[in-house]
């Protein structure tokens with residue numbers, strides 16, 4: 001579709017669009033015929049039948065409206081392809097600093113050993129390490145997680161050179177050793193180092209798991225001075241801020257076994273007090289934004305959930321192609337990768353793989369420059385996330401960022417930035433309203449992305465062949481219902497708010513994007529017509545009454561002759 005030889009990415013339209021449009025037009029004719037039939041055949045012989053008929057008609061009207069909304073994202077999906085070589089040729093020496101934000105909240109539900117696989121996969125990105133900073137926000141304020149992070153930093157000294165040497169993919173050790181790697185004994189040098197590395201990894205995991213089962217870190221393992229911040233009376237809901245810069249600077253302590261710099265690693269447990277609302281993940285993201293602005297201040301931010309490891313070491317460079325593109329880069333606010341899971345069961349009974357959303361709807365919204373921010377696997381322009389409005393003349397300072405400091409001066413820095421993570425810092429400020437992630441919504445990510453679109457920023461969706469991120473999705477009916485209930489409620493709340501894309505969005509973003517956002521906003525409302533449609537026809541059928549035209553009648557209408565009296569055509573719209 002659009003590409004010039006200087007572009008850092010190329011955009012292709014989906015194939016077979018004319019066929020799809022023909023198909024959609026046919027469906028539209030069918031929909032109109034049903035509505036016409038319903039309207040011209042209202043049964044008046046009994047009020048209950050009339051009521052059933054009207055209810056069905058209302059549901060069909062609703063489904064028709066909803067179907068039209070969905071066409072906004074089905075009509076013209078687009079797919080991007082990036083040109084990393086061009087990016088490296090032109091900007092290889094001036095790649096920007098990237099700050100990775102990982103959020104965790106509960107060492108029981110989110111085991112630290114798995115979280116560390118995510119951390120290690122982020123530390124091992126194929127990206128200049130002096131430009132990479134990994135922040136772990138721990139909303140449980142748990143010394144178990146801090147201990148695990150100290151262990152991960154030690155292991156990274158071996159893991160990162162190993163990844164570089166053997167071009168390892170994926171760079172989450174857990175996924176690499178136990179899910180992805182097919183051991184080939186023909187390559188002896190790999191197999192020997194492979195086994196050594198695996199043993200080292202397993203030993204680390206055993207140490208972490210042991211400590212987690214004990215519920216506390218034994219005194220002899222508290223080698224890092226940071227443990228002194230954990231006092232006996234602190235709980236996850238009531239404690240002071242703890243910020244620990246584990247890796248920074250240019251000295252030996254910050255290097256891997258081959259003498260190359262490691263990425264910065266910072267642990268943050270924001271202050272928690274029972275009397276203050278903490279705004280869940282949005283609150284922790286905003287603390288991360290403020291604290292990181294003083295420690296590294298990367299102009300690009302990657303945000304991931306703690307269970308979502310990097311499955312593709314090239315994702316940073318892929319994302320940067322959109323920000324650095326000469327023609328379109330200046331308006332890109334964020335680049336979203338799909339949410340994929342690696343624990344989906346074979347039959348995916350509850351449709352947790354989100355195929356329709358990932359394969360059709362995101363690319364569809366992308367065509368309106370309105371891909372959603374879905375909370376994880378997203379690269380943001382820091383300025384856009386911090387509330388800056390898009391303006392044509394704005395030129396990003398890609399060179400900005402804080403130079404690495406020695407770990408000793410880091411301890412001074414830790415004290416200096418502590419107040420940014422306090423409970424009261426945001427009082428009487430615009431944080432959570434106009435700056436950073438938005439508060440008060442169950443889907444803070446969607447609302448924040450929408451706010452960035454309203455501020456004039458565009459977004460892109462990228463789904464490379466090698467999945468960029470893999471996480472842990474719900475597998476049971478209960479987990480699925482809880483997640484979808486939360487997403488439906490949150491999106492419905494946005495739809496009714498002053499930010500409603502359906503009611504007010506058209507003034508600020510493309511109409512197609514408003515329609516696309518509304519698909520999710522109306523998920524919750526869909527439950528009523530769906531229930532009506534599921535209940536009324538079968539109930540009446542049990543009494544021998546069909547609410548659909550009999551085949552005979554349809555056939556008669558087309559002037560053909562049919563005699564199949566009992567055959568009915570169920571005309572479902574969805």
Ligand SMILES: O=c1ccn([C@@H]2O[C@H](COP(=O)(O)OP(=O)(O)O[C@H]3O[C@H](CO)[C@@H](O)[C@H](O)[C@H]3O)[C@@H](O)[C@H]2O)c(=O)[nH]1
Pocket residue numbers: 103104105106110137139279280281284304305306307374375376442443444445446483
């Ligand atoms: O007080 C909290 C609560 C959660 N989290 C973290 O936020 C992430 C997402 O929370 P989770 O409970 O796993 O929610 P999901 O429903 O799995 O998350 C999806 O939906 C959310 C709401 O739309 C988004 O925020 C997420 O990024 C997206 O993955 C996890 O890493 C948590 O550790 C915090 O840091 N602090």
Ligand SMILES: [Mn+2]
Pocket residue numbers: 305307472
């Ligand atoms: Mn999750």
